[in-house]
Amino acid sequence: MDIFNALLHGFAQAITVSNLLWCLVGCALGTAVGVLPGIGPAVAVAMLLPITGKVDVTASMIFFAGIYYGAMYGGSTTSILLNTPGETASMVTAMEGNKMAKSGRAGAALATAAIGSFVAGTIATVIVTLFAPYVADFAVKLGPPEYFMLMLLAFTTVSAVLGKSTLRGMTALFIGLAVGCVGLDQISGQGRYVGNIPELLDGIEIVLVAVGLFAVAEVLYAVLFEGRVVESQNRLSRVHMTPRDWKRSIGAWLRGTAIGTPFGCIPAGGTEIPTFLSYAAEKKLVRDPQDKAEFGTTGAIEGVAGPEAANNATVTAALIPLLTLGIPTSNTTAILLGAFQNYGIQPGPQLFTTSAALVWALIASLYIGNVMLLVLNLPMVGLWVKLLKIPKPQLYAGILIFATVGAYGMRQSAFDLFLLYAIGVLGVIMRRFDFPTAPVVVGMILGPLAEAQLRNALSIGEGSPIVFLQRPMSLALIIIVLAVLILPRVAKRMSERKLARLQQLDA
Amino acid sequence: MNTTTGTQPAPARGGNWPQTLVGLGVLLTGLGLGWGAMGISSDAGYSGIGPNFFPWMCAIVLTICGGWILWEARTGGFREMDEEGAPADPPYWTGFVWVSAGLLLNAALITSLGFILSCALCYLLAVQGLRRANGQPIANAPRTWITDVLIGLAISAPVFWAFTKFLAINLPGLTDSGWL
16 A cells, blocks of 8 residues: 555656656657667767756656657667667567568557557556565665675676677676776775876766767767668558457567566666567467468568567566666666766665655656657657658767767866767777677666675675675575576587587488 | 778688777777776775775776687687678778767867857768768758758757756857857
């Protein structure tokens, strides 16, 4: 009952005229950045981080959550109508969705994606509502050793498991951790890697790194390599689903939600795994031979409905580790954490007691945002598709203006703009040579927190690392980290061996 | 990055120069971090590790990663690399110079020219570079230049007003009027 009351209070806070307006603007902006190639939710939130200096915390968190959410809806529109998915989250949607659009069923694909996102988003929000307070209650019992191990788990999954190459993932992570070291050490107050540049004493702003790596690098990469890439756009048909489409979609939505939610809850991040799993599950579960034949040919609606639901469920549930443990598992949640930090709020188990009003208003705004997005995306999809008509040169050059606002507005320092360019060049090199960028952002934001937890944990153990083995939770987490590192490799080795044996038999 | 990039698949034996440079870059970053870490105090307190522990850890891991990347680059190229996703055309450096000029001039001039003019200049140079990358013959036409200047102003001026007037974020102006 407590939760219900708290949620009602949250709604009361969220349904003020100004907060509703922030939510609406956030959702619309989020849909727009999701639809537009070149910018995603992480960079949109990062560019707007300077507003944290002036706007009230509840309003700005509702606004940022709207962007975060809206981008997921908008992203599916682009991946269905264009050949290029905007981000990894909508890669799977693009596989079947694009085929459906090519065979004249773009409308049905867009509808099942939007309604599926709504269903999954709402169910996952209910789960956040019900479970986050319990996770927070539990998390209060965790000490520095456990926190450090949880962060280690997040680092491991984001760098070693999600990318293609562990080596390049680790390199990216440690570059992020090194960037996080720049500035004053938070325990001793000593300057690190500041040289004679006073600007570096405050550390390097998240905005700079995120905007540099994602926006500026995107523009530089486009001018270097993608100038002549021609994109074909599929025709938009009427957004409508037949009763048979509904029948095929509902199961897929629910299964996608069931697959996506747990992946969001664990501090292991990434939407790639749940969306691919959901796609594989749908492909396997189809009984009707006619429907089965649609997979990979004319496009099967289950292949859009399932992954799209899984994606939204993961993204929503990822708020649980963010709000209760203070552990971000993606670029965007890492930057949301940065937004909280700008207000001097550290998300974690205490957040539900110290900032209860804020948390519940944020959760209430998720329910409201989902409804708004359904309305924004179903009847008004034609409007968003018009955004795809903006020519690339003008769009990318325009992005640079917004990048300047984000980078300069934070500290009013022209030095930051030079740094922004340097980070952009770094981003181009990383992208060209297939280094993942998420570990840089996560490492940079989580690094200083992990360092503090490590030093506190070792202080508890009076300087001895045995402390990590003496506490059951921390020991369990060490085992999980090792399992995450070892099991996928063993499985790969085994399947390679099996394949080799089969090939031998064939020969 | 300035030699021919990996347009051809890496040769089975021998090195891949751009990748080698990336490896060297990471290696040097690691060594540089180590050099910087020497100047950080090791005063450990109760925990047994001081403010220099994380910097040293980053330095050592990045040095190892750099060495490893270098080894991969010299022995047939990066492993587990998706060559399908790699761009087929050689990089278009002219466009890169245009966009870089826009960004760097913006950084250099923003405090003296003010946000609106400086960003419009950045937009103009960037869009010109992107148009050239796109192979648009109209990029050089006077009409295109004028349109680009006007669009640059039409984006940067409302952005300036929205952020300074509504959100009270400080952005530099040319005058003290708050409108330019």
